[in-house]
């Protein structure tokens with residue numbers, strides 16, 4: 001069964017009548033033993049089968065990784081706080097949780113879309129590589145000479161690119177179905193019933209072009225991965241055989257696959273880092289393009305930053321390549337004999353079973369959180385948060401302090417934001433304050449500019465070119481009655497307004513400190529007044545939303561730099577959105593009268609050694625109505641460096657951030673323009 005293809009022509013037959021992978025010097029002639037070699041069609045099927053085996057064997061690793069992210073347990077791309085949480089439960093905890101709650105089959109949810117993708121991607125790149133190489137060898141004058149590694153690398157890269165372009169729709173279907181799985185895990189309805197429906201729906205709603213969304217970063221990665229994988233496997237294998245380290249057997253295949261796993265991880269890691277950063281930078285572009293991102297990452301964080309997340313990537317690529325190559329070689333051996341006909345049929349049968357019969361069983365169709373999980377149990381608080389995609393609401397009059405503290409901690413770790421009711425700030429004070437705020441913005445420009453900065457950016461901000469709909473007034477430090485009075489003087493506030501301001505500042509400051517203390521208590525820390533002497537900043541915001549601003553951003557995606565923010569958001573006009581740090585999805589923080597919204601900021605992530613989530617949020621214009629909000633920030637130590645209490649640091653939770661004051665973190669944010677929490681990456685320990 002030889003279709004005379006080029007690889008076959010130059011491949012080497014071993015004594016056991018099978019071909020080893022691709023061409024090689026010295027023994028380049030065609031075999032005279034049988035002439036039997038797997039045809040292109042057979043090799044496509046064998047590569048598919050091997051990819052299925054590799055995907056099936058290593059899928060649990062991927063699933064564990066995804067689950068860790070869902071738990072907010074971090075990965076290369078998740079936030080630093082998530083990464084820190086990862087230490088707490090870790091991969092072993094997640095694995096045993098899946099096994100306990102869902103049994104062995106729990107490890108294989110979502111396998112089908114992942115396999116479908118490989119049924120396109122892997123055979124194309126493997127057979128593409130083999131055939132393309134055979135073609136080059138044939139056209140070379142020195143027929144029979146080995147190709148240099150660089151040529152192999154190029155051929156590997158090109159094959160990967162072609163495969164990725166063809167497999168892109170399948171890749172998209174896989175990604176969408178996995179995202180669907182997350183919807184299901186949050187109690188929401190999935191969008192697609194299986195891969196076929198996903199494909200047709202994407203085609204209908206997004207057109208043919210929609211099927212190739214995100215193809216560019218993916219082909220960049222495919223180039224690097226395949227350059228590493230195909231060329232290094234090929235080269236390493238022949239090296240091992242030629243140097244007689246091993247014969248052409250499982251040992252050679254194992255050694256070569258280890259080399260290829262390491263090489264492809266090393267090559268693709270920087271691309272992953274750049275891709276993640278580009279994708280996470282939101283509307284306010286920090287990096288102009290991938291190259292700029294690469295340069296800035298190296299400049300600010302050193303060259304090693306490009307290999308952040310090496311281990312999680314390798315943990316998947318390494319075993320995958322090992323299983324793939326060893327099975328592919330084995331199947332090829334078998335295909336040389338009588339096995340072939342039968343195996344082809346088996347492969348087709350397996351394709352069918354895997355791809356379509358199990359296709360509905362996509363990732364996370366049963367929520368891992370339906371039962372009690374170690375990190376984030378399904379307390380009513382959390383179910384509420386997840387079912388409607390709204391942040392948790394916590395009643396501060398909860399009878400049990402212990403339960404209340406626990407709720408505050410859970411919400412702060414998982415979401416980094418929550419609403420509080422029965423917070424002790426009276427409704428009348430809140431509405432008087434709102435009226436005062438609206439009135440202060442009515443002052444003429446000459447008056448408003450008297451509200452000068454104490455700290456950079458603490459005073460008046462007029463609408464400007466970059467942000468024409470946003471205006472703010474503010475003061476530092478709101479815990480000081482004198483500073484509040486100065487602010488009132490600047491703005492010609494009436495005696496009544498002054499009184500309201502002072503009362504409001506006192507109430508909010510008390511609440512902020514109460515919440516901070518409760519957090520410390522929830523971790524059973526001996527030092528619960530850790531925030532003593534920390535200043536607070538106060539800012540009132542006015543959004544000049546108009547019909548033409550609908551859909552635009554009033555405030556860009558950012559984290560608050562301080563420890564904790566209390567926000568009296570507009571009770572009538574929505575638009576505030578927070579990002580779920582584990583999925584990257586935005587969810588609205590809808591207005592809820594008589595409540596306050598709480599955000600955790602950068603200082604909280606530093607203090608807790610990454611446990612608390614510095615939530616990313618933004619304000620979007622949804623309607624053409626003016627919006628007002630009143631934000632109070634408990635900042636952090638001004639001129640002493642903040643370090644996590646020793647309880648947050650141990651062997652499993654190594655120290656994440658270098659000690660820094662609030663002023664320090666603010667300066668980094670200002671100079672690097674990283675306002676979305678990414679500045680913390682610049683102070684991490686390697």
Ligand SMILES: O=C(O)CCC(=O)C(=O)O
Nearest residue numbers: 541560569576619629631
């Ligand atoms: O206006 C809002 O609702 C949010 C404002 C905000 O995020 C901030 O001032 O830091």
Ligand SMILES: [Fe+2]
Nearest residue numbers: 558559560617
């Ligand atoms: Fe904010």
